[in-house]
Amino acid sequence: MNEAKREQLNRVVAFLDGKQEEMVSLLEKLVKQESGNTDKAGCDAMGAMMEQELKKLGAQTQVIAMEKKGNFVKGELGTGRSGKPVLFGGHMDTVFPKGTIETMPWKMENGRIYGPGCVDMKSGLVIALYAAAALNAAGYEERPIRFAFAGDEENGHRESTAADEFRAASRGCAAVFNFETGYPSDSIVVGRKGSCRLTVRVKGVGSHAGNAPEKGRNAVLEMAHKVIALQALNDLEHGTSLNVGLITGGTAVNAVPESCEIQIDIRYTERPRLDKLLEDVKAVCGQTVIDGTSTELIVSSISDVMETTDKILALFEHYKKTAQEISYPGELHPIKVGGWSDASLAASEGIPVICGLGAKGEFNHSSREYMMADSLVPRAKLAAAAVLLLED
Numbered sequence: 591m592n593e594a595k596r597e598q599l600n601r602v603v604a605f606l607d608g609k610q611e612e613m614v615s616l617l618e619k620l621v622k623q624e625s626g627n628t629d630k631a632g633c634d635a636m637g638a639m640m641e642q643e644l645k646k647l648g649a650q651t652q653v654i655a656m657e658k659k660g661n662f663v664k665g666e667l668g669t670g671r672s673g674k675p676v677l678f679g680g681h682m683d684t685v686f687p688k689g690t691i692e693t694m695p696w697k698m699e700n701g702r703i704y705g706p707g708c709v710d711m712k713s714g715l716v717i718a719l720y721a722a723a724a725l726n727a728a729g730y731e732e733r734p735i736r737f738a739f740a741g742d743e744e745n746g747h748r749e750s751t752a753a754d755e756f757r758a759a760s761r762g763c764a765a766v767f768n769f770e771t772g773y774p775s776d777s778i779v780v781g782r783k784g785s786c787r788l789t790v791r792v793k794g795v796g797s798h799a800g801n802a803p804e805k806g807r808n809a810v811l812e813m814a815h816k817v818i819a820l821q822a823l824n825d826l827e828h829g830t831s832l833n834v835g836l837i838t839g840g841t842a843v844n845a846v847p848e849s850c851e852i853q854i855d856i857r858y859t860e861r862p863r864l865d866k867l868l869e870d871v872k873a874v875c876g877q878t879v880i881d882g883t884s885t886e887l888i889v890s891s892i893s894d895v896m897e898t899t900d901k902i903l904a905l906f907e908h909y910k911k912t913a914q915e916i917s918y919p920g921e922l923h924p925i926k927v928g929g930w931s932d933a934s935l936a937a938s939e940g941i942p943v944i945c946g947l948g949a950k951g952e953f954n955h956s957s958r959e960y961m962m963a964d965s966l967v968p969r970a971k972l973a974a975a976a977v978l979l980l981e982d
Contacts, residue, residue: 591915595978601728602974603916606720606967613716613966614703616643620712621696621705625660627683627744633660636682640739641665643719647726649737656750659683660741664759666734667722673733674764676977677941678718679756679932680711680948681743685955694957702951702960709961714769714948715739717966721973730978733764743932746785748891753935760936764982765905766943767973768933772950772965773925779945780906781926782896782934783829786856786864789888790816790875796841796848806846807882810839813850815879820854823870829859830867831928857928859895896934896943898926905942912976918968947973 591599625636640663641651649665656662660683666675684707686694696705703713722735738759740752747753760766770779792813797806817834824832832854839850854871858864868889875887896902903924910922925946933945949969951961 591979598728598730598978599916599975602724602978603971605724605727606971606974609720609970610967613720613970614698614963616719617703617708617713617716617966618696620715621708622691624686624688624691624706625683625741626687626690627659627685627742629688630658630660632688633683633741637661637663637739637741640682640715644737647719647722654751654755656741656752659750659752662741662750662752662755663737663739664755665737667726668731668734671731671734674982675734675736675762676980677736677738677760677763677766677936678722679738679759679766679768679936680714680718680770681740681932682715683741683744684710685744698963701963703963704960706959709771709949709951709959710954711770711948713951713961713966714771717948717970717973718769720970721977724970724974725977728978733977735977736763740932746787746891746893746930756932756935757939760939760941760943763941765980766933766936766941767947767976768931768936768943768945769948770931770933770945771954772946772948772969774950774952774962775923776920776950777923777925777946778906778909779927779933780902780924781898782930782945783857783859783928784861784864784895784934785893785930786858786868787890788854788856788871789890790852790854791886791888792816792850792883793886794846794848794850794880794883797846799844799846803846807880808846809850809883810847812878812880812883812885813837813839813852816874816885817852819874820871823867823874825863825867828863830863831857832867861895864892893930894934894938896931896937896945899937901942902937902944905944908980909944909972909976912979913972915979916971916975918972
């Protein structure tokens with residue numbers, strides 16, 4: 591590292607050393623602005639706040655309006671710089687419905703911060719913003735820094751074009767840093783399973799359960815046979831899982847149910863295995879046990895795998911080396927996980943990407959969700975330094 595680069599690195603660290611209170615203050619504002627995935631108005635208000643924060647950095651911004659879900663916010667800092675861009679990615683929505691802040695209020699207690707979306711992933715957004723601010727303060731001018739913040743990641747962008755926007759933002763980048771929840775173990779995500787959502791509907795024949803049960807064709811019973819057969823398709827040894835998570839059917843306890851519906855979540859590591867599993871699911875749905883019933887299979891969505899490529903592993907090694915360079919308080923480890931994120935979209939474009947770079951914490955999507963307050967500054971330092979020291 592030459593002297594000029596060392597001086598910039600020192601400026602990054604010095605800038606962030608005094609920013610803990612500011613970062614917590616911004617996080618409090620973001621958490622108190624509820625942005626549940628089904629609350630478009632709340633998500634859009636959150637998006638407006640993020641756009642203003644990007645403008646404060648000097649970034650050029652654009653809000654992509656979505657009809658049903660939260661808007662997509664993108665920006666670029668340092669347009670025209672000579673190096674290949676880097677992308678800071680994340681999402682602004684949470685799983686918590688509007689009003690949750692009343693029963694799950696913002697609070698700080700014993701070094702932990704609580705509140706809806708505090709770690710998944712509003713603290714990650716704060717880290718991304720302050721990492722960029724630190725690079726500004728250090729006089730960084732090598733690469734453009736792009737930002738891509740979605741308003742509907744929690745439902746996989748099934749009702750918007752946000753996935754396409756994220757892919758487009760990642761194209762041509764030297765690296766993508768995605769600020770999802772950080773692990774307390776300091777594991778960095780280098781691989782994620784893909785996901786697939788299915789709906790299965792059985793139509794039967796309704797009838798009075800007491801007066802004419804023989805005239806009915808029980809849709810729930812037909813579905814019960816299918817659920818058992820579907821669950822048997824799990825292949826955990828090869829990283830493929832199928833979970834029948836929701837079931838609804840019937841209208842009254844004294845009526846033979848004429849309809850039943852299930853929703854299925856599939857996770858997979860390789861697309862050929864998903865294709866084989868979908869063929870097996872179709873075969874199960876094509877078999878009829880209760881005469882007079884019919885079955886419909888709907889593929890609601892398919893989300894990409896974040897495959898652990900050599901490029902991704904090389905980016906992780908760079909992040910790990912950077913952590914050592916700045917004496918980051920922890921040892922980084924690579925990890926592959928089952929949950930999906932927007933990092934998979936960048937990976938599908940062949941772009942090096944690592945994920946889980948946000949604040950450390952646990953219990954996402956639950957009333958126990960918390961983040962570790964003392965991880966804000968170190969994680970921002972690490973992200974900023976990783977950009978500063980990145981080489982083509």
